[in-house]
Each structure stands twice: as C-alpha cells, then as structure tokens.
Amino acid sequence: MEHPETKERQRENPAQEPNLAPLPVSHVYRGRTVTGSAINHVSRDLGQGFCTPRIELDDLVWPRAQSGPAFDTPIAKIIDFLVELGPRLHLDVNPLMQTALESMIKVSPLGRRILENCYRDIPNLFARGVIEDELRVSLGDARLVDGWVARTLRGRPSRLRAFAPRLVHVLAGNSPMVAAMTVMRAALTKGVHLLKLPSNDLFTATAILRTMADIDPDHPVTQSFSAAYWRGGDENVESILYRPQYFDKIVVWGGDSAVRHVMRYAGPGLELVAFDPKVSISLIGREAFASDEVLRDVARAGAADVLSFNQDACNASRYQFIEGDEDDADRYAEQLALALGQDFRYGDGQGPQVPSDIREAVDVLREMEPLYRVFGGYDGTGLVIRSEEMVDFHPICKTVNVVPVTSLRDGARYATVATQTVGIYPPHRVTEVRDALACAGVQRMVALGESISDGVGGYPHDGMFPIHRFMKWVSEESGPNPEETQ
Template identity: 55%
Template sequence: MNTSTLATPAVPVCHVVKGKVVTGAAHEFGSPQARFATPALDLNDLVWTRREPGPAFGTPLAEIIDVLVATGERLKRDPDGLLAEALDFSVRTSPLPRDVLERSYAGLGRAFDKRGLLFQVEQELGGADVLDGWRLIDNTPSGRTHRMRAFPPRLIHVIAGNAPGVAAMSVVRGALTKGVHLIKLPSNDLFTATAILRTMAAVAPGHPLVRSFSAAYWRGGDAQVESLLFRPQFFDKVVAWGGESTIRSVKQYIGPGFELVAFDPKTSISLIGREAFASDAALAEVAERAATDATIMNQQACASSRVQFVEGSVEEVDRYCALLQARLGVQRETCSALGSPLPAELRDEIDGLRGMEPHYRVWGGYEGRGLVIRSEEQVDFHPDGRVVNVVPVASLASAVGCANVATQTVGVYPPKRKAELRDALAAAGVQRIVELGKAVAFEAGISHDGFLPLSRFVRWVNDEG
C-alpha cells in the first residue's frame, strides 16, 4: 500500500455553546493533508430568545472586568493545558508556523489587562455608567432632560483567522458590551476562541458572562446555516472580518433590524523619507523597521506593509532594497525566520520582471526568506508571502495618491513627517498612521478601521423627556 496517498487523521474541533463544551465528529472539512472534524450543529442552541434579556445584560461591568482579568491570568498560566492543546491542534491546520503561534498564544493574556479594559470603555463609550444604566443627558438646547443607554447587543462574529489575537479581541469586546455572542470559527484558526471561552468557564463556572458566548464552525457562506442564523429575530448585527468574498457573502443578509459592522479587507504601506540616507546606520535602522512592519504574522496581517515608497534616487533606493531583503528573513515575535515558499502564480509574475532592468530589479529568492521588487510604479499584482514592492519617489507627498480606502496602516519615517502627511492620507481614506516599525503596536480603545468598535457594537437607546 502506498502510504503517501493516505489522508491524515482529522483534527477534532470542539464547539462551545452558551458556555458548555460540545464534542463530536459529525462533519469533516478541509484538505486530505489538513482535515478537521466538527460536532453536529443544532441551530436552535446557537441563538438566544428575545423574550428575555441575555444572561449578562444586568451584570455590573466591574464584575465582568474581574472575570476577564482572571481569565487573562489563567491564560498566562494555562493550568488545564487548554492553550497547549489548542496550539498542538492549530499547528496541524493553521498556515502559521509553530513558533509564531507559540509567541502569539503566550501574549493572549495581555488583551485582558484591567487598565486596557477600562481604557476601552472610557475612550469608546465615555464610561461604565452608560453600560450599567441610563446616562443622564441634561443642558440640552430644548431644555429637556433625557437618558441614554448603550444597551447590550446580540451579535454574530465572523472572525478572521490570520492572527490568534483576533479571537481574544472579539471575546473582550463582546464581554465589555454585555451582549450575547455567537463566534463563527475560521478554518485557519479553529481553536483559539474556544480555548479562551473554556478558560473563562474554568474561572467562573456558570457565570452569566460565560453563558453569553457560543463558538462554532460551519463552512463560510453555507446558506443552509446562515440564512437561518443571520436574522433580526435572533441577532442585531454581524461583525465580519476577512476578505472581500466574506464581506460580500454576509451583505446579502443585511436588512432592516440586522446590520453589518465590517472590518473590511485592508492592505498597508510605508512612506520613507530621504532622511533614511543620512548615514549607513540610519539606513540599516530603517530597513529593520520596515522589515518588521512587512512581516507581521508572516505578512498575513492587514497591518503588514506590502508597498514601500522611498524618497531617493534609484541608486539610493537599490541600496535600501538590498538591506531590506536581508532583514525579511529574520525571526521576530510576530514572524518566523522562514516563511512558506512562494506559490507558482506569484513566482511566474516575478519571473516576468527579472531581466527587465532598469525598470525593475529583484532581490531574493522564492524559498520564503523574503523578496524585494523595485519598480518605477506599483506592481499590478498583490505582494504576499514576504514580498515587498519598493517604489522610488521624488517626494512622500506624491506617494499619498497611491493610498485609498483599502489602505489601513501607513508607517512613516522619520516620525516627525507624519504631521505633514496625515491630513492628506486621511482624505485619501487611510485609517491609521504610525511610526515606521510600529504597525503591530495596535492599541485597543482607539479607533479600529475608522470607527470605535464598542460604540458600534452596542444598541444606543434613548429615554426622552
């Protein structure tokens, strides 16, 4: 028998339904080399009736934060081995290598820091009073007095699987808004969300917050599931992360009473001023910073820089490109030293550019250690797999025109030049402007993709007069 043709055993995926673990292998998904099995779906168990409030609707925010903080501490210790198990299973199904997953899992507890939780509530909602009760609104132009509440929502979360932190962020935001939440597990991160919810259940068995969450897998776009769940009688909104196909699939269900909160697909760029060429040491530092931004989650994160615009001559920019390529194959907290080999279609695109000097020049190979393409204008394909497109420009202001509404993060060097560019970048559609090398340093509590998530998640209700 030719054992090389045998499929690998299916990885077992559990569901969490209102705080309780559900196991089984009723369905199998994935490729022969990365198969996984999931329990049967009981759609009735995945919804909460509107005839009564959700379990945590009346729970004080201070108590919820205590549970979250304790969950974060337990995640750091992992006494039950839930994260360790999730890591072992994820290695078999995730496109990310084990060392990146290990470091990501080790940092999950940071999302549950008390100061950060309080900061989110204060910055995005103005304080806990509007979650715990009805905020008094007086001194109105009409002289009337009103009360307003950020009422707990009923949400479906279609989360992305390109970074384990997305699951932690979704649980935290859902908990802070006190609502009921169904998390659709992504096929490239089937285990992080359930490990977090199981840890929360171990911290506070049967707590209203624990009973407010479910997490399950179904194939994205499955109309037999989504046409029944994505309804206003069950949920207020769907919070959707992911690519264009995911967002378009979800949009077909949007209508009166059922809204979309979209973390749209995004790409990111870098703007590097001529100050980078002030000295060899400065150029080496800039190359390191830019490589750090380009390799976040092995370039799978929205904040990963894919196109970099550099002020300078072609000769200067070529010096930079060589240094940048050498730093792309370095292990960092959010990336491995070696990524996956480039797919054939991307290699074909790049092969077509080799030998077309001086219009194009390529540094690096296809083995996954990083590749840089210098071109007079942006290439017409999507740089991926540690591929960075570097474009020389006469001024950073001229590069602003290449940003658009799909541009999430722009890293700028030197940092002092952000001030001269930020208004034009914002007008072009950019949501986030950072110091070069700091694209991964996302701060929960300030705007994300152009809006304040907690404010969008809740339902704002008025008691007027």
Template identity: 55%
Template structure:
C-alpha cells in the same frame, strides 16, 4: 474553501468541540477541511435553535455591572498562560497542524492579549469609547439646550462574529470585546484556527461555569458561505449585527445578508504600506537601521496580517532606492518574534508576475528569490499584483507627499520614517482613506483605546437606545 461531508468517521481526524451557551459539546457528525492545508477535522452537529436567546427575553449578561464583567475577564487573563493552561496547550498542538505559522510564532501570539486584558487596559478602553461605564450599565439622563429630558443607554446587542484566522490572539480579544458590551454572541470559528476560542471559553468555565457572560457565548464551526446556516442565523429575528473579519470573498458573502435590523460591522481586508524619507540616507548605518524597521513591519505573521506593509515608498532617486532594496531583502530573511526567517513560498501568481517584470526596462529590478526568505520588487509605481509571503514592492518618489497618491480606502496602516514627518503626511493620507499612521517599525504595537479600521468597534457593537420625554 472548506468542504463539508456529514456523518464522517473520526479516524485520526482532529476533533473540534463546540461551546454552546456555557456547555461544551463534543461530536463527530460533520467533517471539514482546514483552509491552508486541507487537514480534516470533525465537529458536532450544529443545532441552530440552541445558539440564541429569544427576542422577548433579556440576555444573561444584560444587567450585569461592567465592573463585575471586568473582574471576570481579569481573572480569566491570569489563567491564559500557555505554560499552565492545558486547553491552550492542546489548542496550540492542533493549530500547528492547520496553520502555516511555525510553533514559535504561534506561542508568541498567545502572549499578546495579556497586555490588553488588564483591569487598567479594559477600563481605559471603555473610558475612551464611552466616556465611562454608566451608559453601559443603565439609562443615563440628559437634558438638551431646550430643556428636554431623555435617557440613553448603550444597550447590549446580539452579535454573530466571523473570527479572523490569522492569529490565535484574535479569539481572546474578541471574547473580551463581546463580554464588555454584554452581548449575546455566536462566534463562527475560522478553519485556520477552530480551536482557540473554545479553549478560552473552557478556561472561563473552569473559573465560574455559570457566569452570565459564559452563558451569553457560543463558539461553533460551519463552512463559510453555507446558506443553510447563514440564511437562518443572519436574520434580525435572532441577531442585530454581524461582526465580520475576513477576505474579500467572505465579506462580500456576509454583505448579502444586510437588511433592515441586521447590520454588518466589517473589518475588511486591508493593505498597508510604509513611507521612508530622505533622512534614511544620512549614513550607511542609518539606512541599515531603517531597512530593519521596514522589514519588521513587512513580515508580521510572515505578511499574513492587514497591518504588514506590502508597498514601501522611498523618497530618493533610483540609486538610493536600490541601496535600500538590497538591505531590505537581506533583513526580510530574519527570525523575529512574529516572523520566521523562511516563510511560505510566494504563490505561482506572484512568481509569474515577477518573472514578467524581469524582462522590462531598468525601472524594474528584483532582489531575492522564491524560497520564502524574501523578495523585493522595485517599480516606478505600485505593482498590479498583491504582494504577500514576504514579497515587498518598493517605489521611489520625489517627495513623501507623492506617496499619499498611492494610498486608498483599502490602506490600513502607514509606517513613516522619520517619525516627526508623520505630521506632514497624515492629513493627505487620511484624505486618501488611510486609518492609521505609525512610526516605522511599530505597526504591530498600537496604543490602547484607539480606533480600529476607522471606528471605535465597541461603540458600533452596542444598540444606542433613547427614552425621550420630549
């Protein structure tokens, strides 16, 4: 966890600006340490009263037509090209100093939001979530079966966003989401990337510095869990909802502030898995292809992503599972678009747990080492430690349906091979609490306009208000 010291000299420390309701703010008043490597960075003093509009005043974007907001986002997206954007280039260089991801992967993440920030993608998402934009732009009249008339509006909210720190693309998509619902926003930047959010907002300011969307947004940093900040901001007098991405401790801390008028929209830490059917053993070539697909899902951001598979259930006997494990371990140590051949080494807790399993009966077997290239543990049931840093747990099962017993409400994505057997599994997986079922190898891909973590986020962001004549 980061620690703070006030009035720290800048020296060679990274300078992190804030962006407050359309204004770029520099300062070196407070020093923090980054999450992964303890790299010092300095920020301006946090002026809490500058971050929100009073309740008796409409937010700057509340009555801006969605079509105009989409125009602004599409124009912004044209400028979010790493090769041409000096702010993103600067953000990249600073992120490299605090992130465990290598340059190539971070560069690739800057390219991802482009496919979601097109006019077609944004309009499609609003159509799937709200059935159109009318309910966002004004009061839509309806008559119920008893002839009673009411008018409903998806009213712009006031949101605090605890941003995720495992991918710079999260900042870009969060800004777009906040703009589409016309919210007044405070983005709490993560210590693993306190740069990208401001870089995007600076890009928007160069396009139209006084745009209402821009005046609705602030991006600042404070140490997560700082009650002197959160005890003020996380109140219904100022904000409606806290949109929280983060680990278990961060979400538990955020939940303390939930009360009447102040809601938590939580994207909890999740664990994903894969389920591989007996068809994988049709031939050696097929098994190699399946191992490659499984490794692709398991290594997203070097397994630092909720959708990265950590447990894999294989429909087969131990001998078949072992053949798969050997090939999987080999494919874990490969460079990919969003994974590196050699990633961060497994933690001491994982080493200790795996070393203990080596001395158990033959139901447990280990492939690989602790060098960051990949580690595979075969066990009769899921291991009781959290596999990470390219550590994968393989569990043989008699039937694919047996794998559903290992899914829980904390299981986000399940990749299935062969894909036609998803239909056989999906109801059982959903009953267990799973939110997403995909083809093996496509965990990162995703369809536009789909739910995320069991909800349509934009639908949850807005305040649904009714003007009722009954």
C-alpha cells in the same frame, strides 16, 4: 433546528499532506462545551481533516423575549471577571491553551514559533488598564452600559443607554489575537455572542471560552457566548441564524469574498459591521540614508512591518515608498531583502515560498532592468521589487514593492480607502502627510516598525471604535423622571 450532516471536499495542497486522523473540534453552546464527531470537514490552508459535533441551531441563539445572561450585570463585575481570566490563559499553566496550540499547528500556516508567541501575548489583552481604556474611550462614559444616563439637550431632559446587543462574529483565522480581542470586546458589551470559527483557527476561541467556564460556569459572561464551526456559505445554517429575530448585527472579519457573502444577509434589523480587507504601506524619508548603519536599522524596521504574521495581516506593509532616486531605492531594497530573512516576533525569516503567479510576473520584470530591479529570491526569505510605479500584482508571502518618490507627500498619493496602516520614517515627518493620508482613507499612522500592536486599549480599529459600534444606542425622551425632579 438541526443542521443536516455535511462533508467538505478536501482542498488540494501539495505543500503538506494532511494527517489521516481528523482533529476533534469542540463547540461551545451558551458556555457549555459540546463534543462530537458527527460532521467531517477539511481546513482551508493546510488541508487538515477535522470533525465537529452536529450543529444544534436552537442552542446557538438566545430568545428575544428573554434578557441576555449579562444584560443586568454591573460592568465592574464583568471587568473583574476578564481581569481574572487573563492570568488563567497563560500558556504555561493552562492545559486548554496548550492543547489548542498543538492543534493550531496542524491548521494554521503560521507555524509553532509565531503561534506560541501569539498565545503568550493573549493574556495581555485582558489586563485591567487595557480593558478600562477600551471601554472608556469607546463609550466616553462607562455608566452608559450599566443604565440610563440622564442628559439635557437644548433644555429638554432625556436618558441615553448603550444597550447590550446580540451579535454574530464571523472570525478571521490569520492570527489567534482576533479571537482574544473579540472575546474581550464582546464581553464588555454585556450582549450575547455567537462566534463562527474559521477553519484556520478552530481552537483559540473555544479554549478561551472553556477557561471562562472553568473559572465559573454560571457566570453571566460565560453563559453569554457560543462558538461553532460550519462551512462558510452553508445556507442550511446561515439562512436560519442570520436573521433579526436572533441577532442585531453581524460582525465580519476577513477577505473580500467573506465580507460580500455576509452582506447579502444584512438588511432592516440586521446590521453589518465589517473589518474589511486592507493593504498597508510605508513612507520612508531621505533621512534613512544618513549612514549605512542608519539604513540597515531603517530596513529592519521596514521588514518588521512587512512580517506581520508573515505578511498575512491587514497591517502588513506591501508597498514601500522611498524619498530619493532609483539608486537610493536600490540601496534600501537590497538591505530590506536581507532584513526579511531574519525572524521577528510575528514573522519568520524563512517563510512560505513565493507563489508561482508572482514568480512568473517577476521573471518578466527581471528582463526589464533598469526599469525594474529584483532583490532576494523565491525561497521564502524575502523578495523585493524596485519599480517606478506600483506593480500590478498583489504582493504576498514576504514580497515587497519599493517605489522611489520625490517626497513623502508624493508617496502619500498612493494611499486609498483600502489602505489601513502607514508606517513613517522618521516619525516626526508624519505631520507633513497625515491630513493627506486621512483624506485618502487611511485609518492608522505609526512609526516605521511599529505596525504590529495589540490594537486595543482605546485605539480605533478600521476607522471606528468597535465597542461603540457594537452597542445598540437607545434614547428615552419621555420627559423628566420623577427621581430627577426631586
């Protein structure tokens, strides 16, 4: 199955002139690195040209008639391999990760400082405690991934197994951590995995997979992964790959259009697992106004939640509800605008400029004071709009909507099924709103300022435990096994 040569039309991006020379992007086919420049593309965010090998579709699938390379590998050995991988991914010692970082700077809008922080944090995802907690909490009993575990229900004996799946992972590129989390979780399933690379992160996943091959090219986990780039929506590739004879599930990260596009391939035998696009909010109690110093500290915590990958992540706060009157909300909004101009580990004090459509909408609101008040500016250092109700545009690029409410419970009514994370100050007041937030569809509640976490190690993600969802759960109910009756 050979994919015909294609070339994408370059996107207009006046903010950055793309380099003339296309970046070389490697593929990985079942653990084997493949290079080439047969197909030219243009990256989504920065308009950078890049080239990839011609896609060999036969190399991206594993025959159904054969067990996957790691299907029968003890999970303890897989964990040991991942734990060995972690230190090998340290930026200071890994040339593959160093090269990936330099290339990422040319396709990702995050910039060198944030990207380097991400790459330095990636090894933490492969710590033994993180891995073991992820597996234990997801499955309840790690023995289920190694074999058939006997159980008795209502006096009837049976065996249960979390069987290794065959998965396509459509990755998002708003953070390099997505690729690392995916590799760690996927390896623990013992399954076979095809990673579809996003055009704004073409290098992290392959650098990790190539490091695995450097450790042991013949290891079953190494040979259980492929990674390739093709233009999203290319039916020459997807209409062939996205079939139940090759894969059990499609795991998709990304925006609404990406999820809806993949949904058309889901059907009997091919399940969709979606990390849907989400919006996050903050609920801030009257305790924030105890003193000017407390207010500054709370505003900095609120800014930390906004600046998750420069507000390009699902856990980035976009709406903040303040328990108080308009004057209280204005005091907070003023401090928040100042705090947004500071650097955080995954956010820049000087970020991207506010888009023209938001500028035009805010210019109209400026004319409607005191119903609305605007703090900060359009230069990328932070923009805050105080309003009585939520604004009717989607805040991006370090833009925050501050809304005064009479109580945290009043603020909780703004949560919906599209709300992922809610940051709360002071933390102990979560008990007032957690049931209401959960009923509304919220998936995660944290102390204000702590929306950014590794997202693994036993915590649910988007309302599910991913490894549990990835597995094929198989029940064998033929009666007692002979060894069970002896």
